[in-house]
Amino acid sequence: MSFANKLIAWYRSEGRDLPWRKTQDPYIIWLSEVILQQTRVEQGLPYFYTFVEHFPSVAEFAAANEDEVLRLWQGLGYYSRARNMHKAAKIVVQDYQGQFPCDYEDLLSLPGVGEYTAAAISSFSVGECKAVLDGNVFRVLARVFGIPTAINTGEGKKLFQALAQDLISTSDPGTYNHAIMDFGATVCKPKAPLCGDCIFRGECAALEEDTVALLPVKLKAKKSRDRYFNYFVIEDDGMILMSKRGSEDVWANMYEFPLIETKDKLELEELIHTEEYRTAFGDAVVKPLGGVTKHVLSHQNIYARFFRLPNAKDVLEKKDTWHYFLLENLDKLAKHKLVFSFIDKYL
DNA sequence: CATCCGTGGCG
DNA sequence: TCGCCAAGGAT
Numbered sequence: 246m247s248f249a250n251k252l253i254a255w256y257r258s259e260g261r262d263l264p265w266r267k268t269q270d271p272y273i274i275w276l277s278e279v280i281l282q283q284t285r286v287e288q289g290l291p292y293f294y295t296f297v298e299h300f301p302s303v304a305e306f307a308a309a310n311e312d313e314v315l316r317l318w319q320g321l322g323y324y325s326r327a328r329n330m331h332k333a334a335k336i337v338v339q340d341y342q343g344q345f346p347c348d349y350e351d352l353l354s355l356p357g358v359g360e361y362t363a364a365a366i367s368s369f370s371v372g373e374c375k376a377v378l379d380g381n382v383f384r385v386l387a388r389v390f391g392i393p394t395a396i397n398t399g400e401g402k403k404l405f406q407a408l409a410q411d412l413i414s415t416s417d418p419g420t421y422n423h424a425i426m427d428f429g430a431t432v433c434k435p436k437a438p439l440c441g442d443c444i445f446r447g448e449c450a451a452l453e454e455d456t457v458a459l460l461p462v463k464l465k466a467k468k469s470r471d472r473y474f475n476y477f478v479i480e481d482d483g484m485i486l487m488s489k490r491g492s493e494d495v496w497a498n499m500y501e502f503p504l505i506e507t508k509d510k511l512e513l514e515e516l517i518h519t520e521e522y523r524t525a526f527g528d529a530v531v532k533p534l535g536g537v538t539k540h541v542l543s544h545q546n547i548y549a550r551f552f553r554l555p556n557a558k559d560v561l562e563k564k565d566t567w568h569y570f571l572l573e574n575l576d577k578l579a580k581h582k583l584v585f586s587f588i589d590k591y592l
Numbered sequence: 593c594a595t596c597c598g599t600g601g602c603g
Numbered sequence: 604t605c606g607c608c609a610a611g612g613a614t
Contacts, residue, residue: 283598283610285608288601379610463607542598544597
């Protein structure tokens with residue numbers, strides 16, 4: 246049996262039953278695929294249900310405002326996915342009369358839809374013969390065929406993309422794409438793969454050469470940088486001062502408390518004498534709330550501290566991005582994890 | 593094209 | 604504790 250047919254046969258008996266596999270609606274498939282970018286199924290699943298329920302059609306998605314979309318996305322990370330989805334929904338309504346495209350090239354033109362997602366949607370919805378290339382496919386192919394080329398290089402991507410397209414089932418591309426990803430996620434796993442009863446155990450190059458744990462090869466990423474965030478909790482008569490982040494940095498357009506970032510780790514005594522602090526808060530009383538929280542992002546380590554400013558409202562120099570909200574309305578704002586977990590704990 | 597963009601789970 | 608990495612995309 247061919248490589249593709251083995252995978253498809255395995256998938257028909259062992260594949261997982263996931264909700265987005267029951268439909269051929271490109272809109273629903275798009276929701277699931279973007280949610281699942283760099284995200285485990287278990288983590289994305291509740292968000293998929295939320296988005297399907299909240300936005301049953303692309304027209305309703307497009308009619309929302311960005312803050313609402315980000316609020317629903319809160320906690321899932323990589324928030325540009327949500328902002329790009331919102332832009333894409335508007336494009337589909339305007340340029341495609343609300344008919345979500347199934348064509349690979351049309352899909353590729355949408356913001357937030359790259360080669361992987363365009364291949365997934367077009368193959369799952371109308372059976373277009375485009376091979377998906379994601380982390381699972383890299384791993385399965387690297388091991389079964391014993392390919393030592395680093396996957397995060399131009400050469401590696403080109404090589405694996407060509408091989409993937411060469412191996413795809415031309416009679417059932419959609420099922421094949423589901424199969425190889427599901428196989429990678431549940432059998433040919435990064436750690437502790439189930440080689441013992443693998444369908445390729447008789448022909449897997451990595452198993453034969455005992456290099457399963459070494460493949461795929463991936464060049465190491467640059468080390469993360471450290472940042473120091475000081476957040477200030479300022480209340481005024483049941484209202485709390487919140488700040489909306491800009492579009493350039495991490496957590497774009499998300500809400501948080503007024504922030505002063507310092508270049509180095511500063512003691513409170515040093516912090517209150519910085520120019521930025523003096524300008525914003527003068528000599529208002531400061532009370533620390535808890536200790537230092539280390540928050541790890543993909544390329545940064547953020548060391549955050551929180552302070553309460555009990556009487557800052559009298560001396561405050563308010564910035565444009567700062568607005569008061571009722572405490573009970575904070576729930577409606579899209580906040581990043583560092584801030585909403587603090588709120589859950591202390592407010 | 594190297595780097596940036598979150599969060600959570602796991603060995 | 605720490606590093607890896609997970610159904611990637613944009614710049």
